[in-house]
Amino acid sequence: MPGIGFFGAARSRRDGPAGRGRPLPACCAMRFTKWDYLVFPVLAALAIGVFYAALRLLGFFGLGLLGLVIAFVTVRMDLERDGHSPEPTVLVEQARARERMTRAEKAAFRSAQQWRLRPLFVAQIVATGCIILGFGLHFLL
Structure with missing residues (x-):
């Protein structure tokens, strides 16, 4: 479920480290805005x-x-x-x-x-x- 992360970064549960598609907890996966x-x-x-x-x-x-x-x-x-x-x-x-x-x-x-x-x-x-x-x-x- 997408949401808002630290500093307003959009996050997705499918984004893992380096965008490899591994699921992470909702609190950890963030993208820069x-x-x-x-x-x-x-x-x-x-x-x-x-x-x-x-x-x-x-x-x-x-x-x-x-x-x-x-x-x-x-x-x-x-x-x-x-x-x-x-x-x-x-x-x-x-x-x-x-x-x-x-x-x-x-x-x-x-x-x-x-x-x-x-x-x-x-x-x-x-x-x-x-x-x-x-x-x-x-x-x-």
Whole structure:
């Protein structure tokens, strides 16, 4: 069923990675629209501006701090990838439900989760780079 995705992208259940026609969950399959092409340069400029401001205001130490903030956010998101719950009984029920899944359902769940967490991995790489460059150059220079 077609719908609207992130940034207004049209999505279809038949669109898989690289348009191979493999079905994906409705939340994951997206195509770029004109709106996305307008928003991306703004977001890229904003990211470059934050990077530059951190570098100018606090020097390399600020870049390292920015990397630490990004790293803490991404680690928290990774820990809560199955859903945030203050009750441990909910997590136990989720584990039991996964045990009852068939192999195909487990594979589909893992595939959807990997697809959803791919941008998180990129953010973790960026955070690691900011930490290494920021604190490394701060203490070397």
